[in-house]
Amino acid sequence: MSPPGVTIAACRSGWWWTARAGACSRPSPTTARPPGRWSGWTSLPPRWWSASGPSGPAGCGRPPPRPIRPSCEPAPAWRCHDLALTEGILLAYAGRWGEPKSLHAAWARLHGLPVPDDDLPQVPRYQPALFEPERSGLPEGEGLVAVLGEVYADQQRRLAVAEHPERLRLLVAAESAGALAAVEMAEAGLPWRLDVHDQLLTGLLGPRPAPGTLPRQLRELAVRIGEAFGEPVNPDSPGQVVRAFAAAGITVPSTRMQVLREVDHPAVPLLFEYKELSRLFSAYGWSWLDSWVRAGRMRPEYVPGGVVSGRWATRGGGALQIPRAVRQAVVAEPDWTLVVADAGQLEPRVLAALSGDRGLERAARGGDLYGGLAAAAFGGDRPRAKVALLAAIYGQTSGEAGQLLGVLRRRFPEAVGYVEAAARAGEEGQLVRSRLGRTCPPPSTGWRERTAALGRAAEDDEEVRAARRSARDRGRFTRNFVVQASAADWALALLAALRLRLDSSRPAAPELVFFQHDEVVVHCQPADAVEVVAAVAEAADEARRLVFGGTPVRFPLDSAVVSCYADAK
DNA sequence: AAACGAGGCGCC
């Protein structure tokens, strides 16, 4: 029996989860879709719920095809509820970080029974079918739907007693809708031109090498590096490189690019070139293509909620770290196009909205926040304004940034005060939350033991210095957390609002193909591009209104209609 | 042989 007012929603992507439970270590390519699994209804994991329509799979009882839903269609709540992700949000909210959050764990906690671990190795990570439990452990005769209903009702009770129930409910809705979008996006895949990628690699590295060997260009660079040092050196070994520099009479603390940039030695430019190409080859080279690109699409494994701040992570493929050069290979299919939209200066705008600082809000009303900031307080010096604001958000205090932060504090006391309060809370071991209530992890017991030294005698010994360092580290983390996690709140709301506007029931409908923290890519027919651009802008404004209420801060999007991702910026 | 941490880079 379903909870009152709750119906099951399904989407066509369910097969993907089915594949996960089997032998596949990553999403199957479209061509390898398991036969008989393509029913949508039976293969969807039971974590997804719909609180009110749409009451069936895509295409059922929908209005006539339109690329974009009418903007007047109300979308106050997103119609799914992911029990496990919600459990994680609620546990974190209560300071109970890391406790198992699976359906069974939540149910067992509710009944005071032994709580199963989230990561039992021998069981599938996801439920194999809609009404099958994800793993054994439910008592005999206990219907899964009844269990779902119980846990759902319990979560609703816990949401209701939060400090801002409406915000936390919105977070849960956005998180759940995001999880749905993640599966759809993984199913769709990012259009990827194998031939373009191969040409890029061949042009920079030489022909594809035999397995286990380096491409020609890397081999030659390694030889030239050895010649520059007068002895063979493995450029991949920081230890060898440091020793080689020492032999040449140059002492370097490490082989970081920032360090080597200051070094005058013929090997340095060669090392830079080697590092760049080596990374391209090893992380995004031919074997990456073999693993992640099939049938013209790159299919990452998104992990919604994979980052403590609420950002997504990916499992394998490095889909959220694709180097700019490689984006040349992301090309729309023939007679299609890409709409690439990214939120400019998102985190500073989020800080303006969070803090309600009048001055920063004023700067954030325009299209160029840093420009506005520079005009207001930095004599028009935009780079300095940017450094100052980023220092506030990231907790940088050294060098010029520290000085500029002082200027910022005098002119924008509420904005700087907001992040500094979060930093103090973190240093004291307290929890901080995003706008919608996403909560940072509590400090470890080791941290508490280390920082306990601060309460005792203030001798400036090693123990006290270590304690101060630990406290400051956590302060920087919580300072950044409130901004980064609130930006993730907004981005998730944007994604959910946009997904609702894209009508996937129509043939050749626009498809969401990529989401990266503050950026979305929609693959669509050129005739739909204008509407898609408008839909993203509407979604961004809806996210602003939902997450930040009546803030005057704008969240403008830089949108581009391009055939190649690399042309977007 | 496999597991791990460190050093390092690139994405946001």
Place this chain on the structure above:
DNA sequence: AAAGGGCGCCTCGTTT
């Protein structure tokens, strides 16, 4: 005076 947040993934070099 002052070590900028989050992640994934590569390689090396050591430990198990």
